[in-house]
Amino acid sequence: MKFVFDLDGTICFKGQPLSEGITNALESCIKNGHEIIFASARPIRDLLPVLPETMRKFSMVGGNGAFVARNGETLEVTAFEAEIVKEIQNIISAFQLPYLIDGDWDYAYTGSEAHPIYQNLDPLKLAKKVALQDLKDIVKIVLFPGEHLNEILVELKKLPISLYEHASENIVDMSPNGIDKWNGLMKLGIAEGDFIAFGNDANDASMFVKAKDSVCVGEHKVRELASLQVPSDETAVIDMLDALSEKYK
Known part of the structure; x- marks a missing residue:
């Protein structure tokens, strides 16, 4: 299964890099055979610094879908008219x-x-x-x-x-126009219902409605579109990630 993660307020907090706990949970998810993808409002330039070096070539969507990258290479950039x-x-x-x-x-x-x-x-x-x-x-x-x-x-x-x-x-x-996180995920070849999404804000709505399961972190209104919800707490996020990683193993 593919696991797609927003960054700020979802798995990294107060602009800080991913914590050791979150990083370990992601690595455990990978060991269970899953693929990790990052989908952020940040452009790729600002997305990379919060990730461990071992994860900086993972598939990612930046700028809410305007940037798409894989294996450390930017595949596509969509500009305004x-x-x-x-x-x-x-x-x-x-x-x-x-x-x-x-x-x-x-x-x-x-x-x-x-x-x-x-x-x-x-x-x-x-x-x-x-x-x-x-x-x-x-x-x-x-x-x-x-x-x-x-x-x-x-x-x-x-x-x-x-x-x-x-x-x-x-x-x-x-x-x-027309650019959102789901649009970016499609450019990576991801199909509807073929991924789990974690997010915390309005810009995650487009992928929540296309995910097999979607997890809202915190109390944002976008939780209405999510199938699951956890508090805005690192331990709660890790527990949910571990549970879903095992469920879809």
């Missing part, structure tokens, strides 16, 4: 919004260095921070809406994009 980028830039200008905008590897960032997202940004210094106009392709966009959240959502929902609101971090996360 130029017209959509212009529309989003107009919204940024109108509301004077800080942002994190990812190209296929480098990034542009104007947000606060105190924001948690900054702490997870290119920790291995693999990329360059550049001006927005210097990014060739725009693959993922995060806006910091502040007090203008509702107004910004009204404007963004007019656009053909994949849009996620993360209220706990007060950010709005965007990917190109």
Whole structure:
């Protein structure tokens, strides 16, 4: 069986690398004959540093589906259409919004260095921070809406994009139209009902509804789409992983 894991808030916490306990549970799952796949909102660049080196060539989906990688090689990167980028830039200008905008590897960032997202940004210094106009392709966009959240959502929902609101971090996360984690998993050749999914947020919904079993970590509304739920607690996640690993052995 294939086991697909979101990272932040699911199997890694507070931006820290996978713990020894989680890593051991994943290795035990592999020993039971299962395949491990990672599916994160992070671009591949920021996904790699939280993984043990032994797992950095596993199949993975980054940027909520915009990046797809296998065996350490990026197979596909899906960028926004130029017209959509212009529309989003107009919204940024109108509301004077800080942002994190990812190209296929480098990034542009104007947000606060105190924001948690900054702490997870290119920790291995693999990329360059550049001006927005210097990014060739725009693959993922995060806006910091502040007090203008509702107004910004009204404007963004007019656009053909994949849009996620993360209220706990007060950010709005965007990917190109039709791009989500399930879309990325399909590009890896994964079939509906052929995997177990672990996640904790709205961007995990697309894979929850296609999984054989889906585990919501915590109390997010996406739990309504999951077949199973555990508290946002590392021990509970490990226990559930061990149980499912044995069940589908």
